[in-house]
Amino acid sequence: MAICIDDLPAARPLDKGAPVPDPSTAPAIRWGILGAGGIARMFARAVQHHTVSQIAAVGSRSEEKARSFAHDFHVPRAYASYEDLVASRDVDAIYVASPHSHHRDHALLALEAGKPVLVEKAFARNATEGLEIFERALRSDLFAMEAMWTRFLPATALVHEIINSGQIGEIVSIIADHGQRLDFDPYGRLLNPALAGGALLDLGVYTVAYAHDFLGAPASMQATGKLTDTGVDGQAALLLDYPGKAVAALHTTLWAKTATTAVIAGSEAWIEVPGDFYCPASVRLHLPDGLTKEISPGFPAGHAGLAFEAAEVARCIDAGQIQSARNPWRDTIEVLTVLDRARAALGVVYPGEGD
Numbered sequence: 001m002a003i004c005i006d007d008l009p010a011a012r013p014l015d016k017g018a019p020v021p022d023p024s025t026a027p028a029i030r031w032g033i034l035g036a037g038g039i040a041r042m043f044a045r046a047v048q049h050h051t052v053s054q055i056a057a058v059g060s061r062s063e064e065k066a067r068s069f070a071h072d073f074h075v076p077r078a079y080a081s082y083e084d085l086v087a088s089r090d091v092d093a094i095y096v097a098s099p100h101s102h103h104r105d106h107a108l109l110a111l112e113a114g115k116p117v118l119v120e121k122a123f124a125r126n127a128t129e130g131l132e133i134f135e136r137a138l139r140s141d142l143f144a145m146e147a148m149w150t151r152f153l154p155a156t157a158l159v160h161e162i163i164n165s166g167q168i169g170e171i172v173s174i175i176a177d178h179g180q181r182l183d184f185d186p187y188g189r190l191l192n193p194a195l196a197g198g199a200l201l202d203l204g205v206y207t208v209a210y211a212h213d214f215l216g217a218p219a220s221m222q223a224t225g226k227l228t229d230t231g232v233d234g235q236a237a238l239l240l241d242y243p244g245k246a247v248a249a250l251h252t253t254l255w256a257k258t259a260t261t262a263v264i265a266g267s268e269a270w271i272e273v274p275g276d277f278y279c280p281a282s283v284r285l286h287l288p289d290g291l292t293k294e295i296s297p298g299f300p301a302g303h304a305g306l307a308f309e310a311a312e313v314a315r316c317i318d319a320g321q322i323q324s325a326r327n328p329w330r331d332t333i334e335v336l337t338v339l340d341r342a343r344a345a346l347g348v349v350y351p352g353e354g355d
Helices: 038-050 063-073 082-087 100-112 127-140 154-164 199-215 303-318 329-346
Strands: 030-034 054-059 077-079 093-096 117-120 144-147 171-179 220-227 233-241 247-253 262-266 270-273 283-286 292-295
Touching (some): 038 063, 054 063, 054 082, 077 082, 093 303, 127 144, 127 329, 144 303, 154 262, 154 270, 154 283, 199 247, 220 329
Parallel strands (some): 054 077, 093 117, 117 144
Antiparallel strands (some): 171 262, 220 233, 262 270, 270 283
16 A cells, blocks of 8 residues: 555654865765766766765666766766666666656666665655655665755755844745746757656746745645647746745746846745855845845855765664655655645646556
């Protein structure tokens, strides 16, 4: 019988405002990368430059892509089969970097081979598939985590620290926006329903996960948006309501590059996270007297920050943990549930979803 969200084990308590350790201090593990696309390359570069771990193997359905990736990153093993990759004795953990449509199958493939997994966001097409992955990880006593890298960045910990200090008072609203112009290829992944395309799972997930990190699961949600000619969400606006005063207004689109900023407004002050909010170099605290403090956690913006999620996986595996306290399983499912409801409101259903 499939598990439900209430069956998921609780994560250990964590002070999210505590300083984030340097990725280079995490234990070394051997990564196997499943998929050889753009995000896989960014991840490999971050691991090699900022951690002591290594990329031990890469797998792709295309032998040419696997060999090209291996050549570019000096990876010792390239497989033209995902099955061979996850079976490799030279790999300690698998980073799943395939399209959203295949996250569940590829995560289960790795877990069934006895390998812990880091699965690129969005974790799965929907909450049901996400629960399937976590159920298998739980039964196998293996680590699993969504690669929502924003949660592991020093800048995010800094925002938590400011909020915990009481400087902004009670959170009243969170406004976050993520738009990129990604509609150029009508046959590409982001416009393809069969590959679980659309703005929400690729871009909007950042805004939903960000609001969740500070406010938790919403009590209710409203969504509106526009569909592409291929039937996936090209743009969506979400309004989330929480107990008390707080609301979150979130926007995503793949039709335009937007400011990609976030604002957390409190009863006493407000925090501005400049673009791109999901990997900022600094944050700004706006105080009631008009004074603005720009605070930097000391790590550069950009995809080098992927090293922090890789380091978290290494630490958790080394400690024998099956989930991360900074991005626990329940949070991933609650975020997917919001995305599910938003897609339902827009009328987006992927082929074979629910089979």
